[in-house]
Amino acid sequence: MKQRFSLIKSYIGRLILIYGLAVILALGALFYFRDTLATLQVDSYAKPLVNREVSYFRSVYEKRGLRDLIEILEDYRGQPERGFDYALIKDAALISGSKGLFAPRPMIFGQPFPFFEMHSFKGPENILAPENILPHDFIQSRENNSSGDGFIEMLPSPGGPPEFLEFSEIITMPNDIVGPFNFMGQNHILIESVHLGEGVMLMAAFDTRSFENPSVFLNRILIGLCLLIIAGFITTTFIGWKIHTRLSGINKTASDILQHNDLSRRIPAGSGGSEFDLLSRNLNDMLEGIEQKLEDMRQLSNNIAHDLRTPLTILRNRLETLGKNVNTTEDEREKALLHMDGILETFNAILRISNLESGSAQLHKENINLPEMIQDVIDLYAPLAMKKKQALGHELDDLVIYADRNLLFQALANIIDNAVKYTPESGKIMISAEEKPLSLEIYIDDTGTGIPADKLDKVLTRYERLDHSRTTSGHGLGLSLVKAIMDAHNGQLNLTNHAGGLRVNLSFTRPHRT
Amino acid sequence: MQLLLIEDEIEVADFIKQSLEEVGHTVCHLDNGRDGLTQALANSFDVLIVDRMLPELDGLKVVKAIRATGNQTPVLFLSALGQVDERVKGLKAGADDYLTKPFAFSELMARLEALSRRPPHVQSEITELVIGSLTMDLLSRKVFRDDREITLQGKEFNLLEQLLRNQGRVMTRTMLLENVWGYHFDTGTNVIDVHMSNLRKKIDPPGSSPMLHTVRGAGYKIEAAA
Numbered sequence: 216m217k218q219r220f221s222l223i224k225s226y227i228g229r230l231i232l233i234y235g236l237a238v239i240l241a242l243g244a245l246f247y248f249r250d251t252l253a254t255l256q257v258d259s260y261a262k263p264l265v266n267r268e269v270s271y272f273r274s275v276y277e278k279r280g281l282r283d284l285i286e287i288l289e290d291y292r293g294q295p296e297r298g299f300d301y302a303l304i305k306d307a308a309l310i311s312g313s314k315g316l317f318a319p320r321p322m323i324f325g326q327p328f329p330f331f332e333m334h335s336f337k338g339p340e341n342i343l344a345p346e347n348i349l350p351h352d353f354i355q356s357r358e359n360n361s362s363g364d365g366f367i368e369m370l371p372s373p374g375g376p377p378e379f380l381e382f383s384e385i386i387t388m389p390n391d392i393v394g395p396f397n398f399m400g401q402n403h404i405l406i407e408s409v410h411l412g413e414g415v416m417l418m419a420a421f422d423t424r425s426f427e428n429p430s431v432f433l434n435r436i437l438i439g440l441c442l443l444i445i446a447g448f449i450t451t452t453f454i455g456w457k458i459h460t461r462l463s464g465i466n467k468t469a470s471d472i473l474q475h476n477d478l479s480r481r482i483p484a485g486s487g488g489s490e491f492d493l494l495s496r497n498l499n500d501m502l503e504g505i506e507q508k509l510e511d512m513r514q515l516s517n518n519i520a521h522d523l524r525t526p527l528t529i530l531r532n533r534l535e536t537l538g539k540n541v542n543t544t545e546d547e548r549e550k551a552l553l554h555m556d557g558i559l560e561t562f563n564a565i566l567r568i569s570n571l572e573s574g575s576a577q578l579h580k581e582n583i584n585l586p587e588m589i590q591d592v593i594d595l596y597a598p599l600a601m602k603k604k605q606a607l608g609h610e611l612d613d614l615v616i617y618a619d620r621n622l623l624f625q626a627l628a629n630i631i632d633n634a635v636k637y638t639p640e641s642g643k644i645m646i647s648a649e650e651k652p653l654s655l656e657i658y659i660d661d662t663g664t665g666i667p668a669d670k671l672d673k674v675l676t677r678y679e680r681l682d683h684s685r686t687t688s689g690h691g692l693g694l695s696l697v698k699a700i701m702d703a704h705n706g707q708l709n710l711t712n713h714a715g716g717l718r719v720n721l722s723f724t725r726p727h728r729t
Numbered sequence: 730m731q732l733l734l735i736e737d738e739i740e741v742a743d744f745i746k747q748s749l750e751e752v753g754h755t756v757c758h759l760d761n762g763r764d765g766l767t768q769a770l771a772n773s774f775d776v777l778i779v780d781r782m783l784p785e786l787d788g789l790k791v792v793k794a795i796r797a798t799g800n801q802t803p804v805l806f807l808s809a810l811g812q813v814d815e816r817v818k819g820l821k822a823g824a825d826d827y828l829t830k831p832f833a834f835s836e837l838m839a840r841l842e843a844l845s846r847r848p849p850h851v852q853s854e855i856t857e858l859v860i861g862s863l864t865m866d867l868l869s870r871k872v873f874r875d876d877r878e879i880t881l882q883g884k885e886f887n888l889l890e891q892l893l894r895n896q897g898r899v900m901t902r903t904m905l906l907e908n909v910w911g912y913h914f915d916t917g918t919n920v921i922d923v924h925m926s927n928l929r930k931k932i933d934p935p936g937s938s939p940m941l942h943t944v945r946g947a948g949y950k951i952e953a954a955a
Contacts, residue, residue: 563915591911598927
């Protein structure tokens with residue numbers, strides 16, 4: 216019955232699988248939308264910035280001349296944190312700045328790899344190394360962009376390393392198209408080329424990562440999200456695994472109990488307050504209860520056997536002699552019948568007790584006038600008490616009790632029966648009751664011998680009869696039945712020795728009436 | 730008496746049938762609820778003895794069906810289900826009495842006789858019960874034997890009343906306890922015996938011919954002095 220962990224069969228395994236799929240989908244979506252988001256960032260944030268810088272360069276050239284412009288451009292390029300490079304061309308010759316732009320980047324499956332390279336940025340020397348050149352597609356894209364909005368989408372060459380062009384080739388091209396270029400594939404590089412007049416052309420390249428660029432922030436968020444999702448997945452798997460181990464502890468105990476038919480086994484439970492500890496402890500309590508019930512039943516069958524074996528044997532012997540003896544008298548037959556009745560009585564008492572204890576008996580509770588019922592009991596036992604010259608009476612005010620009429624009468628009758636039996640001649644048996652805030656107490660006091668202190672507990676155990684009472688008639692189940700009746704009423708039966716006798720106390724917890 | 734016995738346990742049924750026939754009753758026995766119901770409706774019986782758990786149609790349903798047709802034949806339930814609530818269920822279904830297995834045959838006999846003579850309606854008119862020289866006035870709650878008043882305790886009066894209402898028939902100890910005290914409970918037999926011996930002392934004083942008889946193994950009955 217040992218169950219191995221299977222991802223598909225196990226509920227937790229399935230949860231982990233589902234979560235894993237969700238993680239993959241989430242990551243996929245992040246990557247898919249990342250470029251779109253980045254492009255949006257470039258369009259809405261980076262391009263206006265580049266435009267503003269270039270306008271500034273233009274105004275410097277127009278107001279202060281070429282020399283001042285070169286000075287400012289050199290100054291910009293000298294600050295690595297600006298991520299700036301430029302080429303200043305006059306009459307198809309480079310007069311200032313770099314000869315080529317843009318380093319090639321690591322490629323994966325023919326696509327520029329999106330994240331890592333962004334963080335390899337160190338300074339302008341990387342992007343604007345002299346040997347760097349523009350890809351071939353740059354030209355075509357430029358040619359195709361006839362709408363004149365100034366932005367050109369550049370795609371890396373499909374398959375294989377991109378081809379690169381000499382920087383000089385760019386400037387020999389017709390210069391009717393000018394404007395910032397989104398150098399595609401490297402979303403973070405923007406180039407704006409602008410005619411300043413008199414054959415002077417400026418190509419300004421900006422690494423947008425050097426701006427206080429929200430797209431960097433966005434990328435960090437994206438990376439954070441990825442890490443969060445992955446960490447979540449790991450945590451979930453870990454939690455799932457922990458739950459699985461706890462549950463398999465319970466499962467193992469359950470199957471062990473079934474396999475070995477051994478109810479004494481318990482689930483390992485911590486003393487903490489976690490749900491699993493609680494569950495384990497509750498299950499253990501339940502097992503305890505079931506074990507106790509089973510033990511009770513075993514005890515019951517033992518006791519039935521014990522209580523009925525002796526009388527049945529005697530009866531059998533009687534019947535045997537009845538058959539053999541020709542002179543069978545009516546008296547002997549009667550004795551056997553009485554004997555049999557005794558056995559039936561015992562049998563019925565055992566059944567009633569187990570019925571009450573198992574909770575299968577339904578109580579029919581009603582409001583009962585207690586003094587009336589107690590008078591009925593007294594009427595029943597008065598002749599017996601009178602024979603022993605005992606005083607049997609009650610001192611009760613009007614009290615109403617909510618209980619099962621037949622069962623309460625049975626309980627009272629059993630107690631009085633005992634009291635009459637065990638109280639010596641000329642003794643006194645007095646029934647009283649008291650209404651307490653939380654309970655209704657009935658007391659039956661007698662002036663009998665009481666019960667030895669060490670036997671007080673035992674006397675309530677089923678089938679336990681004090682040795683000296685073995686000689687007295689009765690099946691010895693009287694008090695056990697009373698206890699079962701009180702238990703069924705959620706009440707209590709207490710026995711105490713008091714000065715010169717026994718006090719039996721029936722305690723009915725409120726609400727004993729409605 | 731014409732009796733219908735619906736009981737599926739053959740041994741119990743044979744025993745009851747044989748014992749009842751020995752004392753002169755006619756018993757028709759069927760071993761399942763369906764046939765039993767058909768028979769109960771087809772013929773007229775004095776008392777129906779119905780087991781609580783039967784094949785085909787259980788005892789409760791049989792009794793309910795019989796009562797539904799307006800048939801008021803007294804029904805005695807036999808059952809191994811002795812709990813009070815089972816008993817209440819049986820009586821609610823329309824049975825008139827309920828006897829728990831295992832039972833003494835004398836108990837069954839006594840209950841059958843009580844049922845067969847149970848008048849269809851409660852005798853509310855009767856104000857006086859008489860047997861031989863014993864008279865009980867139910868209104869003044871006085872009892873006389875040969876014009877001499879007998880003083881009885883409350884329950885003694887009720888016990889005597891039960892016996893008088895069923896004069897000539899055996900009343901078992903359980904029947905007396907249940908009818909007089911009105912509780913369903915178990916008790917040692919000697920409790921009622923003490924009551925009866927007290928009662929006997931009062932209504933059968935020394936020298937008079939006895940009217941209150943102990944029926945061995947069964948209970949008590951009252952008969953006019955011979």
